[in-house]
Each structure stands twice: as C-alpha cells, then as structure tokens.
Amino acid sequence: MSAAGALPELADVYWRPRMTPERLRRRDRLWTLTTAAHVVPFVAIAIGMVLLSPVALPVSLAALAHAWLIPELYARRGATVTRSLAPSGERPERVSLGLLGDLVDHDARELHARTGLVPEPGRLGTWLVGEAGALLVAGCRVSCWCVRATDPDGARLPSGDRVAHLLLALRSDEEGFATVANLAFSGARWRVRRRLPKRQRAALDAVAESASGRATLRA
Amino acid sequence: MSRLIRMDSSGHTTLAEWTAEDPAAVEAALAAFRAELEQGSIAMVSRGAGHAEHVRELPLDEQLVIMRRPIAGG
Numbered sequence: 117m118s119a120a121g122a123l124p125e126l127a128d129v130y131w132r133p134r135m136t137p138e139r140l141r142r143r144d145r146l147w148t149l150t151t152a153a154h155v156v157p158f159v160a161i162a163i164g165m166v167l168l169s170p171v172a173l174p175v176s177l178a179a180l181a182h183a184w185l186i187p188e189l190y191a192r193r194g195a196t197v198t199r200s201l202a203p204s205g206e207r208p209e210r211v212s213l214g215l216l217g218d219l220v221d222h223d224a225r226e227l228h229a230r231t232g233l234v235p236e237p238g239r240l241g242t243w244l245v246g247e248a249g250a251l252l253v254a255g256c257r258v259s260c261w262c263v264r265a266t267d268p269d270g271a272r273l274p275s276g277d278r279v280a281h282l283l284l285a286l287r288s289d290e291e292g293f294a295t296v297a298n299l300a301f302s303g304a305r306w307r308v309r310r311r312l313p314k315r316q317r318a319a320l321d322a323v324a325e326s327a328s329g330r331a332t333l334r335a
Numbered sequence: 336m337s338r339l340i341r342m343d344s345s346g347h348t349t350l351a352e353w354t355a356e357d358p359a360a361v362e363a364a365l366a367a368f369r370a371e372l373e374q375g376s377i378a379m380v381s382r383g384a385g386h387a388e389h390v391r392e393l394p395l396d397e398q399l400v401i402m403r404r405p406i407a408g409g
Binding site for chain 1: 340342345346347360375379381382386401404405408
C-alpha cells in the first residue's frame with residue numbers, strides 16, 4: 117500500500133498515536149488480557165462453589181454462563197461492523213457498484229457480490245471492507261473496526277460508494293485508516309465468525325484460507 | 336479524456352471532463368476541484384491494485400480523479 121500521504125482525517129483524531137504493527141499487537145494482547153480478566157474470575161467462582169458445596173451447582177453453572185457470555189457479547193458487538201446499511205435507490209446502487217467494480221479485481225468483485233465485503237491485503241493483515249467498518253484478519257485473530265464515510269448533507273451514500281470510500285482511504289494510508297477507525301473488538305476468528313451473518317462467513321473463510329496458503333508458501 | 340467525479344447519493348456525479356488541449360475545460364475542472372475541496376471533499380487517485388493516493392492539486396494527466404467524503408470512526 118502506498119504511504120505517499122497520511123490520511124487528512126488524522127487531524128480529527130490528533131490525540132491518537134498512529135497505529136503500527138507493534139501497537140496493534142499490544143492492543144490485541146490487551147484485549148486478550150481483558151477477556152481473561154472477565155472469564156477467569158467467573159470460572160474460579162464456578163469451580164470454588166462446587167468444591168465448597170455440590171448444592172451450589174446452579175450458582176456454579178450461572179457463573180460459567182457468565183464466563184461464556186461476556187466475550188460473546190463483545191464479539192457480537194465487533195461483528196456488527198460488517199452490517200449492511202439501508203440501500204439507496206436502485207440506480208444509485210447500480211452506479212456505485214459499477215465504480216467499486218472498477219477499483220477491485222474480478223475475485224474481489226465476486227466476493228463482494230456474494231458477501232457484501234471486499235478483501236484487501238495489507239501490511240497489518242488482510243482486510244474485509246464493508247459499508248460501516250472492516251475486519252482485519254491476521255492469523256487466527258480478527259480485529260473489528262468501526263468506520264464509515266460521512267454522508268453528504270441531507271443525503272445517503274449508496275452501498276458501493278460507502279465501501280469505495282473506505283477502500284480508497286485504506287489503500288492510501290493503511291495505518292492511518294486503523295488510527296481513524298474505532299476498534300470494536302479483537303479476538304479469536306472463530307468467535308467473530310459465529311456472530312457474522314451466514315453469507316459473510318464465506319468471506320472470512322476465504323481470507324483465512326488464502327492467508328494460510330500464503331503462509332505455507334512462505335514456509 | 337480525463338474525468339473528475341464525486342461519490343455522492345446518486346452513485347457518482349461527473350464534475351468535469353478535460354483534455355490537455357482544451358484550456359477552457361482544464362480551467363473548469365480546476366474550478367470544480369477547488370470548489371469540492373472547499374466543501375470538505377478529499378481527492379483520490381487510484382493507482383491500481385492495493386494503491387491509492389491522496390492528491391491536493393488536480394493531476395491533469397490522470398484519467399480519473401475521485402472526490403470522496405471524509406471517513407470517521409463509528
């Protein structure tokens with residue numbers, strides 16, 4: 117990706133340090149620690165209660181349910197970044213998809229038609245760009261980024277334009293893009309996959325498959 | 336023929352078309368470009384797979400210049 121110029125939108129988030137692969141790894145680790153901090157106490161309570169008294173089994177099960185549910189709720193929030201927004205009229209949608217089609221290759225066009233997501237390889241991982249955000253797939257981990265084009269006054273952009281906005285910004289400055297976007301979730305791929313709409317799981321699988329293929333070739 | 340387009344609610348709108356041999360069309364394109372920048376738009380040129388560039392001046396030799404709205408974290 118070209119690093120010719122930083123995203124102009126960075127001026128609106130001047131207090132955020134620019135995202136780098138190292139910063140991203142630190143944030144990923146922080147998410148893992150936070151998840152563990154939510155899960156471990158409930159699991160400990162569950163085990164402790166049963167050891168103290170088998171009669172407390174229902175309380176123990178409730179604690180285990182909490183340990184499962186809290187990360188699931190985070191993952192659910194993350195997966196919403198790929199949601200489709202309400203479509204515009206038929207003609208604007210068609211025109212915008214034509215422009216988006218000119219920006220990507222055949223495989224990406226085909227994947228977008230099936231899933232609503234456009235794959236874009238980058239330095240931080242492989243992105244899946246949607247209308248209101250993007251997933252960043254790196255190994256077995258997925259980060260969910262909430263970011264969208266600001267609508268022109270009193271009007272709504274068609275879906276293809278929404279994706280094209282994010283794609284052009286991502287291609288011009290990937291790290292700037294990750295700085296402007298809000299990180300909604302970072303965690304295991306399987307956890308996000310379960311929360312995606314069925315048609316979008318294929319996009320995640322395709323990206324994960326091609327990433328593992330590249331890794332095999334590198335090895 | 337080069338084109339300056341804006342992504343908007345219609346899909347996209349062609350703001351100007353020009354060739355280097357037509358000074359009047361070039362002038363109109365430059366005026367349209369400046370007006371879009373004043374509205375807060377950002378000019379992009381696609382550089383093929385995986386590459387795009389933010390431009391601050393209208394690149395007269397490019398085939399397609401795309402104006403987009405700013406993005407923001409949701």
